[in-house]
Amino acid sequence: MALPPLDSSEWHSSFRAFAWGLRSITQTILTIVLFVTYLGIGALAHDTHFSLAWALASTLFVWAGPAQIILITTLGSGATLIQSAIAVTVSAIRLFPMVVSVLPLMRTPTTKRRELIFAAHLTAVTLWVECHRFLPQVPRERRIAFVHGLGCGLVSVCLTANTVGYFLAANLTQTLGAAILLLTPLSFLFSTARNSREIADIVALVLGLVLYPLAAKMNSGLDILVSGVVAGTIAYGVHFWREARA
Amino acid sequence: MSAFIGDWHALAVLFVAGVIPNQIWRMLGLWFGGGIDEGSELLVWVRAVATAILAGVIAQIVVQPPGALASVPDVLRYGAVVAGFIVFMLTRRSIFAGVVTGELFMLAGKWWLG
Numbered sequence: 001m002a003l004p005p006l007d008s009s010e011w012h013s014s015f016r017a018f019a020w021g022l023r024s025i026t027q028t029i030l031t032i033v034l035f036v037t038y039l040g041i042g043a044l045a046h047d048t049h050f051s052l053a054w055a056l057a058s059t060l061f062v063w064a065g066p067a068q069i070i071l072i073t074t075l076g077s078g079a080t081l082i083q084s085a086i087a088v089t090v091s092a093i094r095l096f097p098m099v100v101s102v103l104p105l106m107r108t109p110t111t112k113r114r115e116l117i118f119a120a121h122l123t124a125v126t127l128w129v130e131c132h133r134f135l136p137q138v139p140r141e142r143r144i145a146f147v148h149g150l151g152c153g154l155v156s157v158c159l160t161a162n163t164v165g166y167f168l169a170a171n172l173t174q175t176l177g178a179a180i181l182l183l184t185p186l187s188f189l190f191s192t193a194r195n196s197r198e199i200a201d202i203v204a205l206v207l208g209l210v211l212y213p214l215a216a217k218m219n220s221g222l223d224i225l226v227s228g229v230v231a232g233t234i235a236y237g238v239h240f241w242r243e244a245r246a
Numbered sequence: 247m248s249a250f251i252g253d254w255h256a257l258a259v260l261f262v263a264g265v266i267p268n269q270i271w272r273m274l275g276l277w278f279g280g281g282i283d284e285g286s287e288l289l290v291w292v293r294a295v296a297t298a299i300l301a302g303v304i305a306q307i308v309v310q311p312p313g314a315l316a317s318v319p320d321v322l323r324y325g326a327v328v329a330g331f332i333v334f335m336l337t338r339r340s341i342f343a344g345v346v347t348g349e350l351f352m353l354a355g356k357w358w359l360g
Contacts, residue, residue: 033341047313051252054260061265066300071264073303076312081263089267091299093292099275113276120276121269169314175356177314179349182326185304186348189327190334190341192300204294208301213309215302227302232295239290 001027003137017142021149024134030126031157033187037065038158040184042165044069047181048076052166059158064124066091069184074224087224098128105135106143119144122151125195200239207231318352319359326352 003020004010011017025031038059045055050072058068067088074084099120106119130150138146169177189209196202208231215227251257307315308323315323330348337343 029342036345044307044312047315050256051250053251054256057257058260058264061261062268064268066296066303067264067268069307070299070303071260073306073312075259075263077306077310081259084259084263085267087299088264089270090292091296092268092271094271094296095268096271096275097289099272103276116276117273120272123272123275172314174314174317175353178311178318178356179353181307181311181313181315182318182323182349182352183345185307185327186330186345187341188300189304190330190339190344192297192304193331193334194339194341196297198290200290200294201297204297205301208298209305211298212302212305216306216310224299224302224306228295228299231298231301232291235294235298236291239294240287 003134006137006139011139011142014142014145017138017145018149018152020138021134021146021151022153024130024146024150025153025157028130028133030129031154033191034065034126034154035157035161036183037187037191038161039165039168039180040182040187041065041068041072042162042167043169043177043180044072044184045162046166046169047177048072050076052163055162055166056159059162060155063121063155064092064095066188069188070224079224083222083225087228090225090228095123098125099123102128102131105131106140106147108140111144115144119147119151122147122155125191126154127151198239199242200235202235203238204232204235207234318356322352322355322359325355 001023003024010020041059042052042055045052045058058071062068062071070087070091071084074087079087102123103116103120106116127147127150131147134146134150135143165180168180172180192205196205208228211227211231212223215223215230218226220226308327311318311323326348329351330344333347334340334344
């Protein structure tokens with residue numbers, strides 16, 4: 001499926017643009033990655049004793065995979081509200097520059113800020129990547145509708161995956177249930193590794209993996225924050241040192 | 247209280263610890279988006295800490311596994327991640343190939359150990 005040319009009459013209505021956005025989810029491998037990831041999140045929610053409605057609400061209202069697994073894992077292992085909130089908010093800071101860089105692609109001189117609220121909510125790493133790929137092929141005045149369609153399509157895929165994962169975890173044999181749960185660390189590890197281009201990101205990923213088991217021995221309840229801040233700061237130090245030498 | 251909804255307290259926790267701390271950054275991006283430099287040093291540090299926190303959670307799931315994953319012996323869980331990572335690198339960073347390899351390693355190991 002190719003998008004219609006920019007001057008096509010297909011783009012005359014917002015509704016059509018929404019439909020083209022919706023259909024574009026079939027044009028990316030990232031849809032499959034998201035499905036697998038959210039299958040795992042559904043299973044993780046089940047095995048950490050959250051309800052299906054809770055899992056679906058987290059997908060609808062949080063709409064950020066890393067924040068969701070951080071929330072489920074920390075709450076599930078007995079962290080306090082404030083510890084979970086801090087870990088989630090730190091993981092979410094990256095959404096700020098994503099929103100800042102993606103919204104100008106949709107804005108026209110007459111666009112009002114409130115028209116962009118839903119597009120801002122839908123912004124997460126997958127949508128951010130796809131916007132940079134698809135939006136140049138969409139007329140500017142139809143881009144918000146297109147993004148709404150694309151985002152709604154991706155959210156629907158993930159809600160379906162959550163539901164399937166939740167029921168699989170509830171009904172499969174122990175081994176297959178374990179296989180579904182293993183999807184989460186595998187898909188997050190590889191997608192994060194794939195997105196890590198700068199030296200700071202690579203060092204942060206490796207050190208974060210290695211330092212958590214050490215920090216967990218302290219059993220402070222803040223393990224994940226301690227290992228994250230220490231590993232991240234060392235990674236930043238490496239970046240800073242290399243920049244200074246260059 | 248139905249099994250679907252679960253308890254309302256957990257849903258309230260979701261909003262306080264999950265939705266608000268996450269959503270606030272998107273809304274800040276929407277309101278104050280104009281003058282931020284994506285390459286600024288502060289953002290490099292923030293991104294590194296966020297990556298390390300996510301890496302920590304990945305490690306936590308593998309090292310202290312929840313639910314059914316706890317039934318898989320340590321060596322198979324670690325082996326699955328390592329095998330998946332090797333194939334991920336060999337296939338020029340294919341997420342799909344890495345995930346499938348890790349899963350097959352774990353399932354084959356379970357089957358082999360009986």
